[in-house]
Amino acid sequence: MRKIIHVDMDAFYVSVEIRDKPELAGHPVAVGGKTANRGVLTTCNYIAREFGVRSAMPAAIALRKCPKLIIVPGRMKVYQEISQQIRAIFARYTALIEPLSLDEAYLDVTDCEHFKGSATLIAQDIRRSIYEELGLTASAGIAPIKFVAKVASDMNKPNGQYVVTPSQIDEFIEALPLNKIPGVGKVTFEKLQQLGLQTGADIRALPESELVEKFGKFGRSLWQKCQGNDYRQVETSRVRKSVGVERTFSEDKTTEQELADYLTQRLVPEVKERAQKYLVKRGIDKIGVKVKFQDFQQTTKEAKFDQIDEDLLLRLLHEALERGQGKRVRLLGVQIGLKDEQEEFPQMSFKW
DSSP states (O other): OOOEEEEEESSHHHHHHHHHOGGGTTSOEEESOOGGGOOBOSEEOHHHHTTTOOTTOBHHHHHHHOTTOEEEOOOHHHHHHHHHHHHHHHTTTOSOEEEEETTEEEEEOTTOOGGGGOHHHHHHHHHHHHHHHHSOOEEEEEESSHHHHHHHTTTTOSSOEEEOOGGGHHHHHHHOBGGGSTTOOHHHHHHHHHTTOOBHHHHHTSOHHHHHHHHHHHHHHHHHHHTTOOOOOOOSSOOOOEEEEEEEEEEEEOOHHHHHHHIIIIIHHHHHHHHTTTTTTOOEEEEEEEEEETTSOEEEEEEEOSSOOHHHHHHHHHHHHHHHTTOOEEEEEEEEEEOOOOOSSOOOOOOO
């Protein structure tokens, strides 16, 4: 049985800011922007969360919820440097590290000899090292499968950890609210609730075919997870699935022509440049347009296509705007999906 640790830094960006500016300690603090009320929060500390402030919340709304909220600008270069220092701490324990972002990663410590192989003690020591060397706290989840480790890392936040042993997996999943499972968002959870499905136990009681019929590939993945069947390995190299660019406008755009011009003149050239290095070995699987409206509702229109075609993108833009029914647009994006990297030689199949 594997031993997997999911380490998740606590309010990473804002914790770095408070560490470097001790006068911020004890106050509600967020990282983000508030220029002309256009900013969106990247993250906030736990004091701010008590007022209902959340990551990705517009700064104007956050300030209404918490008038004393202190918003500081982000310093991405600093966060990247600290992330590398955290990664170096992980590497003392295992080479099997799968970063998910700057502030979280999976570690497979199955073969780690520290603390006689105790994943619980290894996680404690990792968190201790991060705090003593970097002045930051982290939380951890420990389990034999990935998605349970990720869920567990959120159980005792901040600055805590939670262990799910192999014998506890079934009980843990059965009691787990479905909206705690990675990939189950607000809309999907509402659909599951409408079907009377609230916990992992409810999913386990259904035949897989019923979930697949209602939710397709996602239904199969959800059913498998709730059975405790998560066979994914900790991947030390992650394959990029897509390339995209998007921009938030300083003032909302009101006409389709404005948006079409911006898409063709600014976004398409940039996405072509970004995608160039990936297209040497991989082709394009699909292209799409992302639109966020003035009320922060967003929509994406995609189509299967093997090249970056401006006419198709403009048609997708038109269809996306129709969903907004005349609402102004605050953000526009273009994205391309990449095909899987082709093998140099085709695989041979054998019949036994």
